[in-house]
Amino acid sequence: MAASEEASFKKRKQEALGQWGVPAQEKAPAKVQVYLQRFRPQDYQRLLEANSSREPTGESTS
Secondary structure (H helix, E strand, O other): OOHHHHHHHHHHHHHHHHHOOOOOOOOOOHHHHHHHHHHOHHHHHHHHHHHHHHOOOOOOOO
16 A cells, blocks of 8 residues: 555544544444444455554564
Protein backbone atom coordinates (compact mmCIF):
# COMPACT_ATOMS: atom_id res chain seq x y z
CA MET A 1 0.00 0.00 0.00
CA ALA A 2 1.37 3.40 -0.95
CA ALA A 3 2.04 5.91 1.81
CA SER A 4 -0.73 8.23 0.61
CA GLU A 5 -3.22 5.34 0.53
CA GLU A 6 -2.21 4.30 4.04
CA ALA A 7 -2.60 7.84 5.37
CA SER A 8 -6.01 8.10 3.71
CA PHE A 9 -7.09 4.77 5.19
CA LYS A 10 -5.92 5.74 8.67
CA LYS A 11 -7.91 8.97 8.44
CA ARG A 12 -11.04 7.10 7.29
CA LYS A 13 -10.53 4.55 10.05
CA GLN A 14 -10.33 7.26 12.70
CA GLU A 15 -13.46 8.93 11.32
CA ALA A 16 -15.37 5.64 11.20
CA LEU A 17 -14.35 4.64 14.70
CA GLY A 18 -15.26 8.13 15.88
CA GLN A 19 -18.77 7.62 14.55
CA TRP A 20 -19.01 4.49 16.68
CA GLY A 21 -17.73 6.40 19.71
CA VAL A 22 -14.40 4.58 19.83
CA PRO A 23 -11.25 6.65 20.35
CA ALA A 24 -8.72 6.13 17.55
CA GLN A 25 -6.12 4.56 19.83
CA GLU A 26 -8.45 1.71 20.83
CA LYS A 27 -9.30 -1.41 18.88
CA ALA A 28 -12.48 -1.45 16.85
CA PRO A 29 -15.43 -3.10 18.63
CA ALA A 30 -16.00 -6.77 17.88
CA LYS A 31 -19.25 -5.96 16.03
CA VAL A 32 -17.36 -3.69 13.65
CA GLN A 33 -14.64 -6.28 13.13
CA VAL A 34 -17.19 -9.01 12.32
CA TYR A 35 -19.04 -6.72 9.90
CA LEU A 36 -15.83 -5.84 8.10
CA GLN A 37 -14.68 -9.45 8.00
CA ARG A 38 -17.96 -10.64 6.45
CA PHE A 39 -18.92 -7.79 4.16
CA ARG A 40 -15.78 -5.68 3.56
CA PRO A 41 -12.83 -8.10 3.65
CA GLN A 42 -10.37 -5.62 2.15
CA ASP A 43 -11.12 -3.07 4.86
CA TYR A 44 -10.92 -5.82 7.48
CA GLN A 45 -7.45 -6.77 6.25
CA ARG A 46 -6.36 -3.14 6.44
CA LEU A 47 -7.72 -2.93 9.99
CA LEU A 48 -5.67 -5.98 10.96
CA GLU A 49 -2.58 -4.45 9.39
CA ALA A 50 -3.16 -1.14 11.18
CA ASN A 51 -3.65 -2.91 14.51
CA SER A 52 -0.56 -5.07 14.10
CA SER A 53 1.61 -2.09 13.14
CA ARG A 54 0.81 -0.17 16.32
CA GLU A 55 1.17 -3.03 18.81
CA PRO A 56 4.41 -2.98 20.78
CA THR A 57 6.90 -5.64 19.79
CA GLY A 58 8.27 -8.17 22.22
CA GLU A 59 5.03 -8.79 24.11
CA SER A 60 3.63 -12.27 24.31
CA THR A 61 -0.10 -12.74 23.91
CA SER A 62 -0.38 -15.88 26.04
